Amino acid sequence: MFDSAIQTSLTNTLRSLGEDSLASVVSLLGRGNDVGNSLVARLAEVDAVLDELFAKFSNIIKHITILEACSHLKLDPPKLGNSLFWMVEELRSNMWKART
Amino acid sequence: MRTPNLTLIHETVSLCFDQVLGTLGDRTKRIIYEFLSRRGIGKEEVSSRFEDVEGLLVELYGQGGRSVMIGTLAKLCEEYSIPLNLSYSDSLGNRMAQLTENILMQKLVPRHFRKDVDTRMFEDKTGSLAGWSD
Numbered sequence: 001m002f003d004s005a006i007q008t009s010l011t012n013t014l015r016s017l018g019e020d021s022l023a024s025v026v027s028l029l030g031r032g033n034d035v036g037n038s039l040v041a042r043l044a045e046v047d048a049v050l051d052e053l054f055a056k057f058s059n060i061i062k063h064i065t066i067l068e069a070c071s072h073l074k075l076d077p078p079k080l081g082n083s084l085f086w087m088v089e090e091l092r093s094n095m096w097k098a099r100t
Numbered sequence: 101m102r103t104p105n106l107t108l109i110h111e112t113v114s115l116c117f118d119q120v121l122g123t124l125g126d127r128t129k130r131i132i133y134e135f136l137s138r139r140g141i142g143k144e145e146v147s148s149r150f151e152d153v154e155g156l157l158v159e160l161y162g163q164g165g166r167s168v169m170i171g172t173l174a175k176l177c178e179e180y181s182i183p184l185n186l187s188y189s190d191s192l193g194n195r196m197a198q199l200t201e202n203i204l205m206q207k208l209v210p211r212h213f214r215k216d217v218d219t220r221m222f223e224d225k226t227g228s229l230a231g232w233s234d
Contacts, residue, residue, distance in 0.1 A: 057164030
């Protein structure tokens, strides 16, 4: 459920930017059109690809992804930083803490 | 004439927009405000001229510019604790209008405003500074 929320938020955010944004990210990741769950499994690479494609705007895209995922998961957002990978890890940790 | 709640929404949108621009750095933020000002859009008009701002930022930065407006909506939703759900609308401007309508209908109050009111009430009541304020 957690990975699926991140995947959905990320793909929704990229799609909302424009038709080609998601395709460009997937293409740069080198996985053709097979999006599946591959984005969450390769978040460190997604981080780098977003920085490469969107430069300064990549942080905004990462923050939108995290805020949308938090809304789906009903969790408070972590401190918004520059790394999607670490924000997702912090969110995962927050979810575990909230469960226990 | 605006209702007080609508004024608060406009202020919150401006605040969220400013926070998102802050992500890009002070220099870029200043450049964007100057660019908008040259096109006749003041800081306080981001909400009422949302689609114009989107158009201008897309003109200036392409898809990156759109991310600023989506980021503003995402922060706005966080302030009012409502879901962003961009797929509910065909454009960001329409989604902004839907969110505004929902906020007004449900009489929601943004987080930053609640904190301000709590702080003022605490300080008025106790006569001392609230520990959580700056």
